[in-house]
Amino acid sequence: MTDAPRFLVLAEGSFNPLRSKTANACIRYSPARVAAVLDSTQRGKTAQQILGLGGAIPVVGSVDEGLAHRPNALLIGIAPQGGQLPPEWRAIILRVLDDGLDVWSGLHTLLGDDPEFAAHAAASGARMHDLRRPPRDLDVARGRVRDVAATVVLTVGTDCNIGKMTAALQLLDGLRAKGHRVAFAGTGQTGILIDGKGIAVDAVVADFIAGAAERLVLDAARDADIVLVEGQGSIIHPSYSGVTYGLLHGSLPHAQVMCTQPSRTAIRNNEWMPIPPLREFIALHERVPLRPAPVIAVALNTYDLDDAAAAAAVRATQQDTGLPATDPVRFDPAPVVDAIDAFHRARSR
Amino acid sequence: MTDAPRFLVLAEGSFNPLRSKTANACIRYSPARVAAVLDSTQRGKTAQQILGLGGAIPVVGSVDEGLAHRPNALLIGIAPQGGQLPPEWRAIILRVLDDGLDVWSGLHTLLGDDPEFAAHAAASGARMHDLRRPPRDLDVARGRVRDVAATVVLTVGTDCNIGKMTAALQLLDGLRAKGHRVAFAGTGQTGILIDGKGIAVDAVVADFIAGAAERLVLDAARDADIVLVEGQGSIIHPSYSGVTYGLLHGSLPHAQVMCTQPSRTAIRNNEWMPIPPLREFIALHERVPLRPAPVIAVALNTYDLDDAAAAAAVRATQQDTGLPATDPVRFDPAPVVDAIDAFHRARSR
Numbered sequence: 199m200t201d202a203p204r205f206l207v208l209a210e211g212s213f214n215p216l217r218s219k220t221a222n223a224c225i226r227y228s229p230a231r232v233a234a235v236l237d238s239t240q241r242g243k244t245a246q247q248i249l250g251l252g253g254a255i256p257v258v259g260s261v262d263e264g265l266a267h268r269p270n271a272l273l274i275g276i277a278p279q280g281g282q283l284p285p286e287w288r289a290i291i292l293r294v295l296d297d298g299l300d301v302w303s304g305l306h307t308l309l310g311d312d313p314e315f316a317a318h319a320a321a322s323g324a325r326m327h328d329l330r331r332p333p334r335d336l337d338v339a340r341g342r343v344r345d346v347a348a349t350v351v352l353t354v355g356t357d358c359n360i361g362k363m364t365a366a367l368q369l370l371d372g373l374r375a376k377g378h379r380v381a382f383a384g385t386g387q388t389g390i391l392i393d394g395k396g397i398a399v400d401a402v403v404a405d406f407i408a409g410a411a412e413r414l415v416l417d418a419a420r421d422a423d424i425v426l427v428e429g430q431g432s433i434i435h436p437s438y439s440g441v442t443y444g445l446l447h448g449s450l451p452h453a454q455v456m457c458t459q460p461s462r463t464a465i466r467n468n469e470w471m472p473i474p475p476l477r478e479f480i481a482l483h484e485r486v487p488l489r490p491a492p493v494i495a496v497a498l499n500t501y502d503l504d505d506a507a508a509a510a511a512v513r514a515t516q517q518d519t520g521l522p523a524t525d526p527v528r529f530d531p532a533p534v535v536d537a538i539d540a541f542h543r544a545r546s547r
Numbered sequence: 548m549t550d551a552p553r554f555l556v557l558a559e560g561s562f563n564p565l566r567s568k569t570a571n572a573c574i575r576y577s578p579a580r581v582a583a584v585l586d587s588t589q590r591g592k593t594a595q596q597i598l599g600l601g602g603a604i605p606v607v608g609s610v611d612e613g614l615a616h617r618p619n620a621l622l623i624g625i626a627p628q629g630g631q632l633p634p635e636w637r638a639i640i641l642r643v644l645d646d647g648l649d650v651w652s653g654l655h656t657l658l659g660d661d662p663e664f665a666a667h668a669a670a671s672g673a674r675m676h677d678l679r680r681p682p683r684d685l686d687v688a689r690g691r692v693r694d695v696a697a698t699v700v701l702t703v704g705t706d707c708n709i710g711k712m713t714a715a716l717q718l719l720d721g722l723r724a725k726g727h728r729v730a731f732a733g734t735g736q737t738g739i740l741i742d743g744k745g746i747a748v749d750a751v752v753a754d755f756i757a758g759a760a761e762r763l764v765l766d767a768a769r770d771a772d773i774v775l776v777e778g779q780g781s782i783i784h785p786s787y788s789g790v791t792y793g794l795l796h797g798s799l800p801h802a803q804v805m806c807t808q809p810s811r812t813a814i815r816n817n818e819w820m821p822i823p824p825l826r827e828f829i830a831l832h833e834r835v836p837l838r839p840a841p842v843i844a845v846a847l848n849t850y851d852l853d854d855a856a857a858a859a860a861v862r863a864t865q866q867d868t869g870l871p872a873t874d875p876v877r878f879d880p881a882p883v884v885d886a887i888d889a890f891h892r893a894r895s896r
Contacts (some may be wrong), residue, residue, distance in 0.1 A: 280687050281754065306752060338629050338786040341819055403655060404756050405630065405749040407789040434836050437687040439796045440756040443782075444789020470690055471837065482836060487783050488820065 221275030281306030304387025407444025570624030653736025756793025
């Protein structure tokens, strides 16, 4: 990359705390890279007003309006279920490519392989970055993580889009402050965007899910004492559990951090599947065979609760599970950081 | 297809009961489609001598020798771990394409997408059939199988290549003889070859494993009272468990048939992973969350035991698990057929 990207973030019709995961994470972890957010239904507001973060980043109502904020790239900031390109985005993408803006996408549809997009990009000199493009030379997993000296910690969760990536990212500073060499292993398009590397394990050919996870951990462990692996999906998710188990069995974590949202009682988009009580779900996770690993802390996502209810949820979770718990975004991540630190020290003794 | 295929089956260096799964299944279920098997290390033998089935089908030592048996297609009969094309096969494939033979492949490497193969095929009029090519329009799973009236039975197993496809195929006749409309849902390259349709769930983009399984069951259930779904991998397989869980959660079986090989004590190619005692493994399987389903019978693979030891293994399994058991290839499949029949009748009452 020659220039750091400065994004116009496409979040049309969906810019809110729950739906626009990629947009929100980019605003949280790299606000300087966001020029404007495109969502015509919320034109004129700021990111701060909608997300409670991102300050004065403006929400614009059209590509033209967005271009006035001088972005050099378009970021697809929302992930439609199934990850296909909604037809109405085609015109937007062609428009910005013609203007010479790069396009960054985490869709399953690999935009760089689209002949029309490729032709327009070639004509203007724009580049296409597909965050979900799998490496060409993946191998199957063979349990090679068993030979790694580093402590491998996987963030797991009761559902998709519940805080597994965010929890991992929020722990990095605290663990580094304790003197650990820590690596983040990004496994989804948003984690890869923020960390600048990784493999979207949900986009590889199914036989290679665990192999991709194994490679990520082996690579990350080279320069780290602790590897924080970004979890995906849920072991009870009707659509995506295969990715979750493959990631679990390829990364073979020593310990797990459980991520959950107290207000969510069923799998989103699959309301027929209830989320079991947390203590029961943790026990279930600790029994998943191959190399069973303890859940050593809980990271709560309380964005939809007021301060008092959030604090009460943290206390109730600590009491119910007997585990350290916090909302690592809203409150101090220290309880989870301390749990990983203690686990790592005990392992290394 | 204009002509029924008559295969030269490529099994170079690996034609034996354990390794050449696709070749063996084709010989078992469609012997008339096999002109010859290519394995220069066993030139001059017959399929019967090597597999105990297939009669006089000859093993040849070269492509030239194979062509003398007048095949009209080459079938890749072995599956290298990882499913990539071994470089030494390229010359063989080019040779037969130039001779006008079609090529049928179950490799992950999609041969039809190889520009050199495509050019040679176009020149001679040969066609490329990639059994693992995923459909273009897959969707994510949403638990739609819950609305299906048919009884869905999934064959599951302790390891890969242990008899899950064969068990399902061996049950079809017996269930039909009892008057049931039965559909086989092929999920791997060999099952698809034999049944003429299906989706290789290990070759789809990871997010769509369960979606592919869901579609297979919905399609099969349209004209069937009982759907037998071909299982894949194992819930404890370090390389492929993601496929196994995705298939389980997409197909949402009402009942499971457990397939195992009494002599196998660890996962093949991952000897560090022991296979738990069968009763324990069955209990584990019945606890996999989402829509837990009972294991109602056991299908043993006793090909490496003598008759007395095989019969003893069946008896021991019945006693140990309390379930009907048989080797559905070596002995009468009736105990498993009867178990499915009884389960289906009880469900339909």
